[in-house]
Amino acid sequence: MDENKNKDKIIIIDFGSQVTKLIARRIREFGVLSEIITLGELKYIKNFNRIKGIILSGGPATVTNRNFPNIPKSLFLRKIPILGICYGIQLIAINFGGKVKKGKKRREFGKTALFKKRESLLTTKFYKKSAHNVWMSHQDLVTKIPKGFKKIASTKESPLTIIENKDKKIYGIQFHPEVTHTNNGDILIKNFIFLICKAKKEWKIKSEKKRIINEVRQKVKNDKVICALSGGVDSSVVALLMNKAIKKNLICIMVDTGLMRKNEFVHTYKTFRKKYKLNVKLINASEIFYQKLKNVSDPEKKRKIIGKLFIKVFEKESKKNKKIKYLAQGTLYPDIIESKSATGSKSSKIKSHHNVGGLPKKMNLKLIEPLKELFKDEARLLGKSVGLSEEIINRHPFPGPGLAIRVLGKVTPKKIKILQEIDNIFINELIKNNLYKKIWQAYAALLPVKTVGVMGDSRTYEYICLIRAVKSEDGMTADYFNFKKDFLDKISNKIINGVIGINRVVYDITSKPPGTIELE
16 A cells, blocks of 8 residues: 555646746655646546645646636635645636736746735745845736735736635745745745645655555565666665565666766676675667667657667566566656646657656556655665665766767767767766765767867867756756866866867856756
8 A cells, every 4th residue: 555645745736837846845845745746637636635735836828828727616615725836826816706917018037026015824934124036937917816815915017926815725926936046935835835734744755665665565576576777876776675675586687778878887787786786687788779779869769769678678588587577667756747748738848758758658567666756865865775875876867868868969889989988087077076076967968060170280070079067956947067267178178188089178058947957
């Protein structure tokens, strides 16, 4: 039985905001279970007893259109506290007789001063003495307050920035409290879940270890499980958890796709065999991966090809032993959310994760995803509890498809070799200069263009290499890491002098948003 079904929870109905996951993160940080669902998944909820609150996220839709994503009116009759954020406040306004208009003259985007108009449980201890900064991202705005609601706060452009119906426990806010750019935004969320929803603190990452191990044992019984092990944080945590749960019935498989970092697979293979005493099998499948990726430039196609090839390798192995019935992999909660559309349209999906959207529709193996309800930092804490080394726990995120999506354009063994050398220089220099742990994620990418250069008085025509390093709390928003000029000079010289095929190095200073951390 899933123990989380018996915990107090806050559900978040996702309307497509790129920061919806941050709402769930903030709630869990306060010790309350949070779950993100789509509008379509709402109808499958039969038991609302442990749902203490509902949050309506932001999103790209507009209620000023004839057809827009809306929630059933019956949801408002359940007497469960509701908080609407951005698009969410506009839904509340429309459903209760208010008015929303498209901002024709100007929109609010970025930091905006918020002014208090009335006391509210929602804003308890929220305001600072000076003008309070919040983060806006909208064009539509509520222009007529719905019946039964009161104005709590406003900005210069949005007179109804926070509204409430205290009797019905329905609240709406136009800005985003979940992002760090909103001062004290976490206090608003805390007030909603505790003062208004009266939720209990029942979410502890330590208890997840016991729950996961018990669930795996009950599910697997005497069958055998293949664990897809890459050596990254997520798959490593899964491997150790599965080993504690089923021991001899676990077979860890490392697939050498030829797309990993320099010497990484050999080192990882030895570590898990010798240090953690796991049953690990290494399969060299680089030839078939390169063959299938030949002349493929589109990143979505790359992800899907790689996802399907992984499954083919695992299913081929499973045929050697009839007791192998399951495949365990390190899918995280954000992987699942990012790989499905909030509204059902393809356009709102940012990318398919190779182990979610890249999987084939039909598989002989049944999936086990022990981390599918966890965020990255939660997986790291779980890894620590099962004895995973700090070296692996603190590794930067690395994409499942490997360097295939860091070689922009067509993938060839030669390009991968060049990128492996660049990446090796960059990451080692970060470690040597005590910068690695200060950075959320760093990597090198090979751009699909060549430029003219001069080396030894001769003309060169070679590739451009891009290096990227970002600082972030959770990967949802990120800013570039501000290296000192001396370090960038050193890296540029080492790469150009040490890697044949590169004559130019550029540093990416794009934040997220508008960019993503990975280029593909």
